[in-house]
Amino acid sequence: MRKSSVLTPGSVDAWLHQAFALHQQGQLGQARALYEQVLARQPAHAQALYLLGTLALQARDMRLAETMLSKAARANPRHVPTLINLAMALSQLDKHAAALEAVERALALEPTSVPARGARVGMLVRASRAADALREVDALLAAGVQSAELWVNKGIAHNELGQAAEAERCFDHVLSLAPNHPDAQSQKVKLLIARERYDDALELVDRVLATAPNDAQAHANRGHVLVELRRYADAVEACSRACAIEVSVDRLTRLSTALCLAGRMDKAEAAIRQARALDADYPPLWVAAGVVLASLGDYATAALNFDRFLRVRGNEDKVLLLKADALIQAKSYAAAIESLALCSIETPAALSQSVYAKLMIADWQDIERPIAQLLGNVREGEGVYVPFFLLPIADDAALMHSVARAYARGTECDTAGQRSVAPTRGKKLRIGYFSADFHNHATCMLMAEMLAAHDHERFEVYGFSFGPTERDAMTDRIAPCFDQFLYVKDWSIDRIAAQARQLQLDIAIDLKGYTQHGRQQLFAEGCAPVQVSYLGYPGTLGSACMDYIIADPTVIPPEHEAHFSEKVVRMPHSYQCNDSQRRIAEDVFTRGELGLPESAFVYVCFNNTYKILPEVFARWMRILQAVPGSVLWLYQGTPEGADKLRGHAAAAGVDPQRLVFAPNLPADQHLSRLRHADLFLDTLPCNAHTTASDALWAGVPLLTCLGNAFQGRVAASLLRALSLDELVTTHLDDYEATAIDLARSPERLAALRARLAAQRQTSSLFDGKRFARNLESAFITMADRHYAGLPPVAFDVQDAGTANPGGVVATS
Incomplete structure (x- = not known):
């Protein structure tokens, strides 16, 4: 067969005939070259434009298809196949209004055209006009028109209208006639996944692969199911097989997601690059790229990718959640809240992310309602929530256990896993x-x-x-x-x-x-x-x-x-280890330089804003009102959060200027500035953790209220390790009264500071070496039990500084 590069000049019709023959034989590259030669001679040749556009449509080059078919339609506006194919290209590019306009033009020319009416169904489905699509399908079926595509589109329309059973029947009808039909298979898999029928979805694709082991779409669908089952390594294998059989932008997109979730970021990025080379304008690819970018820590760019998809495809809850999560990580909390508000239903993820984002900027308007709903859902066992988002609001160890157990099960982490066992215990x-x-x-x-x-x-x-x-x-x-x-x-x-x-x-x-x-x-x-x-x-x-x-x-x-x-x-004192070598910069600040009044009593809380709840903040405002001239020194997480907190102070009748906000500083300077505070006020239900150790290491007494869950008991653990038990209160009324009393009793506060300074030098809390010995003792006991064939058991570790150093006492 002669290649286009050696063709001698001849009639355009001969070239076109040759190109069309190549096109029919699947020699798309050679056919394209000849079509382009025809168009170089006659740029407005309607048939060449139509055929090149159709070739581009088959090759999924939708941009080229749109360009060529638009020119073909201008050159021959009455050619119905041109208009139909143009509509299909526009629909794939999510230009739904233009796609429908093109297919309506085709129907105006041939009102009974079955291809045009069938194409219109697809346009309506892609434009999310499910009810209109169903009416058109039913009319075609009543007229005796039968095609797999019609039934698939009917199923998609039913599914969009929430009629899952009807949708499944439509897909099953197609699969009963053509068991390997790729679109019917893909749509049924998607439906089964949405209904969390993962085993049924896997059985479907495995049944197809049993008779057609080289079915690329079946392998891709299998990868989709395995991702949902969180079997990421298996998903990578399935998606890789699909791409090896027949590569496409969709399959590469799925492969990149599976690779990302499996933690293989370099290969995930490579798959994204390969997919972009095929079709950079494929909307699901933008989502996959966003997931990869977020995993790499580029949250701002990830959010832009999700936003690009949403502008083209409209609001999809899953992508709105991904965008919100990226915005939260990028500290764009207000934008995250806006994204979550667009979700069609309040899923567990949307609810918990929204509460967390609002707490991060102290947006407390009507915050009690979603918090109560979230906690109520967990108590009733409704939904799976990321446990971290519950830390600032759940003062309940049993509830935190419930949310963690549900999350572990929901993320396939509730398994013992493969446990390697050395043949014998080593010397070390x-x-x-x-x-x-x-x-x-x-x-x-x-x-x-x-x-x-x-x-x-x-x-x-x-x-x-x-x-x-x-x-x-x-x-x-x-x-x-x-x-x-x-x-x-x-x-x-x-x-x-x-x-x-x-x-x-x-x-x-x-x-x-x-x-x-x-x-x-x-x-x-x-x-x-x-x-x-x-x-x-x-x-x-x-x-x-x-x-x-x-x-x-x-x-x-x-x-x-x-x-x-x-x-x-x-552990014998506190579970938290600390570093006695942490450097505190020499006094490099005056109070004035820090924005603090020289002679005022300075309360401080450098906890993250999300830990500050309205009830504790209201206590703080009453404390300030009871101690004239005092100020509250807070960490500024975001400008929005600082503005909101000032607004809450004003609403409580406190001058907003009595709230002073501190920026982020290098650790040694941060510890140095802390020395200008008089008393650290803790938060509840989630205490200060590292920030508590910072304050105590800097010599600042800390006042806490003991909570009912681990995260609300950390500061008490540190204080008890320092023998400062009187700074641990058990009720917020006592917490408030003690904060006021300490400001009014300078001698008592000075005595506490002196005791803290002394304990700081001798306490186990700031003795990393002693902690290491105690922790090693715990490790030895764990290993001893394992190698003796005994199950794990709770036990107490004896302090390395006692008469029985490194000993343990079993407690269960």
């Missing part, structure tokens, strides 16, 4: 710390001294880092503390877990839990025979994959043990 215990925070982060600031103090004669210590920051000054400090420090951010979940098992870890310690960048699936996959939750998340994970939680007698008293899925290991 192998322990692995897993975190996204091995950089300048609160967790690492607390742990640095403890990590450095591990006894490498008895322990091999491994660090698995999967955070967004590969290296900074803190990483440089703590990396040498490990026998091996691995940066595994771009590794898949199964690869990290396999590496941990290959190293034959005895104990794996999760430092993240249900916090940002956490990877709970690692532990469901199984990293070590003993798995421990510590420090990052203040509460139970509700999962069978965790054996122990490191706690103390205050954060988890015996009566709360029933609300923890893990066995409780109580």
